[in-house]
Amino acid sequence: MRKKIVAGNWKMNLNYLEGVSLFSEISNMAKDELTNNQQLIICSPFIHLQSLVQLSKGYENVSIGAQNCHSEEKGAYTGEVSASQLHSIGVEYVILGHSERRLYFQEDNQLLEKKVALALKNNLKVIYCIGETLEERESQQYLKVIAEQLKSVLGGLNPQVMKNVVIAYEPVWAIGTGKTASPEQAQEVHAYIREQISSLFDAQLALETSILYGGSCNPTNAESLFSQADIDGGLIGGASLKSRDFLDIAKTFNSL
Numbered sequence: 419m420r421k422k423i424v425a426g427n428w429k430m431n432l433n434y435l436e437g438v439s440l441f442s443e444i445s446n447m448a449k450d451e452l453t454n455n456q457q458l459i460i461c462s463p464f465i466h467l468q469s470l471v472q473l474s475k476g477y478e479n480v481s482i483g484a485q486n487c488h489s490e491e492k493g494a495y496t497g498e499v500s501a502s503q504l505h506s507i508g509v510e511y512v513i514l515g516h517s518e519r520r521l522y523f524q525e526d527n528q529l530l531e532k533k534v535a536l537a538l539k540n541n542l543k544v545i546y547c548i549g550e551t552l553e554e555r556e557s558q559q560y561l562k563v564i565a566e567q568l569k570s571v572l573g574g575l576n577p578q579v580m581k582n583v584v585i586a587y588e589p590v591w592a593i594g595t596g597k598t599a600s601p602e603q604a605q606e607v608h609a610y611i612r613e614q615i616s617s618l619f620d621a622q623l624a625l626e627t628s629i630l631y632g633g634s635c636n637p638t639n640a641e642s643l644f645s646q647a648d649i650d651g652g653l654i655g656g657a658s659l660k661s662r663d664f665l666d667i668a669k670t671f672n673s674l
């Protein structure tokens with residue numbers, strides 16, 4: 419059975435104490451309310467990571483992730499953080515390919531191929547985000563865009579390391595906009611992603627890969643999305659900043 423994952427992307431929110439306090443609330447609720455096959459991943463700003471890694475130690479189904487890392491091992495890259503530095507403090511995951519990084523920081527598939535490979539080489543697990551813009555959806559280009567984002571960034575990986583990759587489908591037009599993809603729209607793309615993984619690697623790997631949905635996911639719409647056959651959880655932005663909402667989204671799996 420594929421792991422059910424609900425990941426929170428805090429983006430550039432919360433000062434240090436606010437982050438620690440939100441994390442404590444979330445992890446305590448998770449202990450009481452979640453079952454074993456459910457995993458939470460909290461992707462915080464860099465400033466929280468080391469403390470959250472320590473705080474997460476007593477909680478089996480709560481992991482910690484970063485929101486970015488650099489494409490080079492080390493060197494004169496002022497202000498950047500490397501994959502090996504993240505790994506050295508016990509960070510388990512890193513989000514790569516988020517549309518905000520593609521858009522505001524000009525990260526293209528070529529750069530992301532390097533970042534993903536280097537993160538995996540340094541023993542981080544990767545939440546690789548893909549998704550089309552509104553224009554690409556309306557011009558019926560969305561599946562082509564998704565196929566390219568998968569092939570060019572993941573296509574060269576050794577299948578052995580693919581077990582450390584989680585895919586997040588996040589239609590750009592649904593992120594932070596309050597517009598969610600319908601369950602049918604999301605399921606169509608998730609099934610297509612699984613097919614692509616199957617043809618790039620193999621069918622078994624495709625069956626085992628967790629594919630998350632992201633974009634205005636909340637406690638009200640989570641059930642209709644997560645009940646789709648190929649949706650294995652969510653990558654949550656806004657609603658991950660409220661402990662009750664975040665846990666309610668994760669708890670959706672208790673009743674499916």
Ligand code: PGA
Binds near residue numbers: 427588592634653657
């Ligand atoms: P949202 O963000 O839930 O606020 O739409 C999702 C994301 O950017 O990962």
